[in-house]
Amino acid sequence: MISKETIQKNLKNCLDDTTFLKLPGFRKDKVRNTYDLGDSLIFITTDRQSAFDRILASIPFKGQVLNQVSAFWFENTADIVKNHVIKIPDPNVTIGKKCKVFPVEFVMRAYLTGATDTSAWTQYTKGIRDFCGNILPDGMTKNQKFKEPILTPTTKSEAHDESISSAKIVDKGLIDKKTWERLEKIVFALFNRGTEIAARNGLILVDTKYELGTDDKGEIRLIDEIHTPDSSRYWIKETFESRIAEGKEPENIDKEFLRLWFKEHCDPYKDKILPPAPDELVIELSHRYIRLFEMITGQEFSVDDTQSVKDRLEKNLDAYLK
Secondary structure, three states, rough: OOHHHHHHHEEEEOOOOOOOOOOOOOOOOOOEEEEEEEEEEEEEEOOOOEEEEEEEEEEOOOOHHHHHHHHHHHOOOOOOOOOEEEEEEEOEEEEEEEEEEEEEEEEEEEEEEEOOOOOOOHHHOOOOEEEOOOEOOOOOOEEEEEEEEEEEEEEEEEEEEOOOOHHHHOOOOOOOOOHHHHHHHHHHHHHHHHHHHHHOOEEEEEEEEEEEEEEEOOOEOOOOOOOOOOEEEEEEHHHHHHHHHHOOOEOOOOOOHHHHHHHHHHHOOOOOOOOOOOHHHHHHHHHHHHHHHOOOOOOOOOOOOOOOHHHHHHHHHHHHOO
16 A cells, blocks of 8 residues: 555645546536536546535545546445446546436435535434435434335435435426435445445445436436545444544545534534644544555555656546557
8 A cells, every 4th residue: 555655755745636537518517627528528537535515635646546446336335326437548538438427416324424524424413304305313423223214215416415305306396206306326335335235345435426318228227436535435344333432433435524623613504714624634644544445445446656747647538548
């Protein structure tokens, strides 16, 4: 595994901007930058760290981890649903088939947890028991497992995602009933597959989100990312029960600890300027991303830091586009 010293040396070798690329149809999202090639899209996963609908920091190698973890999961779920992947020409890049995106995100949850204002646990502590059409019983405790995983969809928004029930999605005409039922089966199957593979590798897949769309032939395809540390929460399986028994938070391998740091040091929803994330936290988060990649894939994470990420990216994209 790459050492923390190597990560520290690459604190300034992060990909947080791709405007140096002279490509058409540029769009900047929280973490990904996208370019439109007509019938396909170039998805570049940057090293930007997003939470609370804001950018908190740049994390070395994060973009590579996210892109390559997604590649692993796309390959290992292709029997459940087709995906958008055409080619992966660079560690940070996926060339994807252009799809018409369904106007909701499919959020799957297996545990009552979270720290954000929209998390299941925060809502539960406010007395909410009807969570996107899922009726939760009284008396649950933080980090408790649901009897069965639940689907808690959100509407897609540029500003802030809004929770919505399956019934309202159909009633409002966002997705027709027949298609919605197919989509529900797909996301539950994806979550079950993710849970099984994660468990074999010593991890608990706590919650995640999926995005789906239809291609030019009307076929449903999984798009965006899948089971990455940005779209998912993972806990360490081996220590989960003992830590809960001791009244501690589960040992995690995601960005939750960074979220908690910002909540302790500022109001990340209201403060105009946020304090910079300490180097030690940035290095630790990078290390966790890399650890997750290796646990999930069973492969050693490798990087080429003999050149800047930007130079490598530009070279690989030039070769693909020729």
